Amino acid sequence: MTIAPMRGTQAAQIAALERETFSLPWDEASVRAELDNPLSLWLVAAEGETVLGYVGSQTAFDDTDILNVCVRPDARRRGIARTLLCALEDHLIRSGTARITLEVRASNEPARALYEGLGYVRVGLRRGYYEKPREDALILQKELVKP
Numbered sequence: 262m263t264i265a266p267m268r269g270t271q272a273a274q275i276a277a278l279e280r281e282t283f284s285l286p287w288d289e290a291s292v293r294a295e296l297d298n299p300l301s302l303w304l305v306a307a308e309g310e311t312v313l314g315y316v317g318s319q320t321a322f323d324d325t326d327i328l329n330v331c332v333r334p335d336a337r338r339r340g341i342a343r344t345l346l347c348a349l350e351d352h353l354i355r356s357g358t359a360r361i362t363l364e365v366r367a368s369n370e371p372a373r374a375l376y377e378g379l380g381y382v383r384v385g386l387r388r389g390y391y392e393k394p395r396e397d398a399l400i401l402q403k404e405l406v407k408p
């Protein structure tokens with residue numbers, strides 16, 4: 262498995278995973294547009310030409326927002342999301358980002374366990390933040406420590 266910045270040829274597979282996974286998915290054009298956004302960094306885990314998972318992020322000043330994390334259903338519980346998030350942290354630490362922030366659905370136990378295991382802490386709650394279905398978002402944050 263390789264972990265590397267997203268390539269344009271991977272946008273269609275990522276958009277397909279978005280549709281399969283999220284009720285408000287990113288479409289292919291929006292995913293592809295991230296390649297031209299200087300604030301964005303998307304990392305992709307792949308085996309050959311097959312996308313296994315990805316994490317999308319955008320950085321403003323010294324704060325990075327995680328936009329989405331997803332792993333193919335048949336590749337879950339193999340440590341791929343953890344590996345992607347650790348690789349993202351490595352990139353961000355080298356580029357001088359101080360912290361990562363993200364929102365997660367309150368009911369999303371797998372994602373909450375993933376983030377908590379990596380040291381993210383809850384810093385807030387956005388009531389009714391999500392649609393389809395309406396749900397609160399927990400705001401999680403991790404301060405990045407330079408080695």
Ligand SMILES: CC(C)(COP(=O)(O)OP(=O)(O)OC[C@H]1O[C@@H](n2cnc3c(N)ncnc32)[C@H](O)[C@@H]1OP(=O)(O)O)[C@@H](O)C(=O)NCCC(=O)NCCS
Nearest residue numbers: 330331332337338339340341342343365371372374375378
């Ligand atoms: C959440 C998600 C990204 C996890 O991906 P993954 O590659 O399966 O996660 P990993 O194998 O790296 O798991 C790392 C840790 O997260 C936790 N975790 C992951 N899936 C879990 C599950 N189904 N139940 C409980 N804990 C889970 C565990 O602590 C796990 O460590 P362990 O396997 O050593 O116990 C994946 O389930 C997914 O794509 N879900 C749908 C999209 C989504 O909810 N994204 C997050 C939006 S904020």
